Amino acid sequence: MANESGILILGEVDDSGKLASSTRALCGLAHGLAASLGAEVSAALLGSGVRNAAEELAACGPARVFLAEDEKLSVYNPGIHLPLIKSLCKSEGPRVVLVAHSTMGQDLAPRLSYEIGGGVVTDCVGISVDGSALKCSKPIYGGNVIAGYSATVAPLVITVRSGVGDAPAPGAHPAGIVEALGAEVPSAASAQVTERIKETGEEIGLEEAPAVVSGGRGIGGPEGFSELSKLAGVLGGAVGASRPPVDSGWVPSTSQVGITGKIISPELCVAVAISGSSQHLSGMADSRTVVAINNDPDAYIFKVSDYGVVGDWRSVLPAFTEKLAGLLKGGEQQ
Amino acid sequence: MSEPLQIVVCVKQVPDPESPPSSFTLDSSEMRVTCSGVPPVLSPFDENALELAIALKELHGAEVTIVSAGRGLSKAVLLKALAVGADKMLVVDDEVLTRDKVDSRQTALVLASAIRDNVEKYDLVLTGIQAADTNAGQVGHLLGCMLGIPVLSLVRKAELSDGAIRVERVLPDGYEVMEAGLPVLLTVSHEVGELRYPSLVAIKGAKGLPQTTVSLADLGVDLGSEKSVDLVSLELPDRERRCQMVEADEPELAGAALAAKLVEDKKLTGFVH
Numbered sequence: 001m002a003n004e005s006g007i008l009i010l011g012e013v014d015d016s017g018k019l020a021s022s023t024r025a026l027c028g029l030a031h032g033l034a035a036s037l038g039a040e041v042s043a044a045l046l047g048s049g050v051r052n053a054a055e056e057l058a059a060c061g062p063a064r065v066f067l068a069e070d071e072k073l074s075v076y077n078p079g080i081h082l083p084l085i086k087s088l089c090k091s092e093g094p095r096v097v098l099v100a101h102s103t104m105g106q107d108l109a110p111r112l113s114y115e116i117g118g119g120v121v122t123d124c125v126g127i128s129v130d131g132s133a134l135k136c137s138k139p140i141y142g143g144n145v146i147a148g149y150s151a152t153v154a155p156l157v158i159t160v161r162s163g164v165g166d167a168p169a170p171g172a173h174p175a176g177i178v179e180a181l182g183a184e185v186p187s188a189a190s191a192q193v194t195e196r197i198k199e200t201g202e203e204i205g206l207e208e209a210p211a212v213v214s215g216g217r218g219i220g221g222p223e224g225f226s227e228l229s230k231l232a233g234v235l236g237g238a239v240g241a242s243r244p245p246v247d248s249g250w251v252p253s254t255s256q257v258g259i260t261g262k263i264i265s266p267e268l269c270v271a272v273a274i275s276g277s278s279q280h281l282s283g284m285a286d287s288r289t290v291v292a293i294n295n296d297p298d299a300y301i302f303k304v305s306d307y308g309v310v311g312d313w314r315s316v317l318p319a320f321t322e323k324l325a326g327l328l329k330g331g332e333q334q
Numbered sequence: 335m336s337e338p339l340q341i342v343v344c345v346k347q348v349p350d351p352e353s354p355p356s357s358f359t360l361d362s363s364e365m366r367v368t369c370s371g372v373p374p375v376l377s378p379f380d381e382n383a384l385e386l387a388i389a390l391k392e393l394h395g396a397e398v399t400i401v402s403a404g405r406g407l408s409k410a411v412l413l414k415a416l417a418v419g420a421d422k423m424l425v426v427d428d429e430v431l432t433r434d435k436v437d438s439r440q441t442a443l444v445l446a447s448a449i450r451d452n453v454e455k456y457d458l459v460l461t462g463i464q465a466a467d468t469n470a471g472q473v474g475h476l477l478g479c480m481l482g483i484p485v486l487s488l489v490r491k492a493e494l495s496d497g498a499i500r501v502e503r504v505l506p507d508g509y510e511v512m513e514a515g516l517p518v519l520l521t522v523s524h525e526v527g528e529l530r531y532p533s534l535v536a537i538k539g540a541k542g543l544p545q546t547t548v549s550l551a552d553l554g555v556d557l558g559s560e561k562s563v564d565l566v567s568l569e570l571p572d573r574e575r576r577c578q579m580v581e582a583d584e585p586e587l588a589g590a591a592l593a594a595k596l597v598e599d600k601k602l603t604g605f606v607h
Binding site: 015075078079102103106107109110111113114115118119120121122123135137138139140141142143144145146147148149150151152153156190191192193194195196197198199205207210211235236247253254259260262267268277278279281285289290291292293300302303304305306307308309310311312315316317318319320321322323324327328329 | 349351352353354355358360367369378379438439466467468469470471472475476479480484485486487488500503504505506507508509510511512513514515518524525528561562563564565566567568569570571573574575576577578579580581584585586587588589590592593594595596597601602604605606607
């Protein structure tokens with residue numbers, strides 16, 4: 001039953017046990033590729049109590065969804081998960097394996113490529129088909145360059161950046177069938193996950209926030225970030241930072257946006273007192289609308305922004321926040 | 335006291351990633367990124383890995399070996415790395431290892447061979463989570479697979495006790511704790527802390543520490559058939575936007591005008607309460 005032109009999606013569930021939105025996006029991406037390659041799309045979901053999520057996944061259109069359910073699969077552990085996925089790849093022989101560039105995807109993809117003798121491209125922002133060849137685009141040099149890679153071996157394991165690919169509309173593809181992934185769950189691994197600790201106090205994570213208000217070195221200290229929080233509160237968004245405020249300990253490292261932090265693509269990104277280092281830009285360049293407030297008219301951030309105000313943020317930002325709060329509450333835009 | 339802990343840290347030299355975007359230009363015929371005038375530095379996450387190694391050495395006592403592979407590596411950068419408290423250095427220098435010309439699998443194979451041939455025993459192998467040039471995040475995993483040791487990735491903290499290791503791994507909303515026996519490979523994130531600066535005295539002293547340079551021929555490595563992905567195109571991203579500057583007589587008025595402008599241009603339709 002080898003499916004040598006096939007595309008295999010490695011699915012994930014979110015904290016509430018529902019199918020992850022990143023997995024839906026992979027389904028959309030896979031269907032687009034499948035049409036060009038004449039390939040069949042299948043998917044795998046490993047976990048504990050994820051039967052409903054597997055049905056959700058099947059509804060997104062993969063012809064077959066291989067489900068492995070076991071208590072030992074409740075938390076990702078490469079020593080447990082990898083042998084199962086390797087076994088599936090051996091029996092199905094996909095040409096392409098797609099996984100989100102998530103904590104799991106980042107860890108799993110290189111190992112899997114090694115185990116199945118394939119290639120791997122991580123953090124892809126685009127996949128195109130030219131004839132029968134696949135080309136994966138990904139940012140390199142901190143996003144200063146976009147590289148295209150093609151595989152010289154098969155299968156190719158690809159991790160896909162968040163925000164790439166659109167979830168298929170309900171009913172866009174005939175629902176597939178869920179079947180058991182017929183491999184034995186390993187009884188032990190060389191490393192154990194002993195605890196999982198949630199740390200963020202904020203209700204909205206940076207990566208999910210519809211708006212992100214980020215501060216840079218020019219904020220000058222931890223106090224200034226409370227002014228950024230006010231704007232984030234008005235927008236129902238989150239507060240981020242470039243690297244200097246994190247290095248200086250003004251904000252926790254979970255707030256960092258950039259190549260060494262989080263990659264965000266919100267509707268609105270407000271960059272306050274951020275000069276625009278390439279390392280930070282790589283983390284926010286895909287934002288829908290970028291607004292910059294900076295007292296240096298030559299700051300690079302203005303070149304990559306849609307709207308800008310030159311001025312001291314201490315004066316500009318409170319007035320911006322107050323006016324915006326009034327406008328949004330007043331519902332002046334319809 | 336038994337034998338000291340043996341720690342291997344793999345470090346890569348990259349063009350300084352903090353350089354302005356305009357310093358990164360393309361040589362498409364050679365399929366290379368040229369970074370003229372950009373000084374080489376240790377890749378930032380590799381610096382974090384080295385910092386973790388030195389911190390563990392301070393706590394437990396250890397011998398720290400730095401391993402680096404590349405072509406035309408800066409001696410000053412290598413020496414500075416050695417001077418923060420490492421004990422010896424192993425460099426693989428070969429024309430084949432030109433930047434942008436080898437893939438992650440080939441790099442891992444070179445490092446694995448160098449470590450196997452030259453490091454008698456290792457308890458911990460450390461890499462950064464990804465290099466600042468390729469941004470691939472693969473070499474650590476592949477190296478661990480090739481050495482046949484467990485890999486714990488995205489590590490922000492590591493504690494050793496009785497031949498075992500306990501690490502905290504970065505998750506989007508917190509962290510998880512993983513435990514494993516030694517030897518183990520860790521890919522290290524920036525939360526472990528910035529690399530300390532070596533003193534001038536230490537840099538001078540580092541010149542006297544054992545340094546070995548080998549070629550691929552010395553290692554008996556042929557990378558010919560090991561490539562798994564080809565770099566086929568390079569482009570500069572089109573990040574620039576047309577910025578509408580909002581101006582007013584007072585900064586407060588400019589702030590208010592900015593809000594009005596965003597609403598007028600219907601950029602905030604999703605945010606109305």
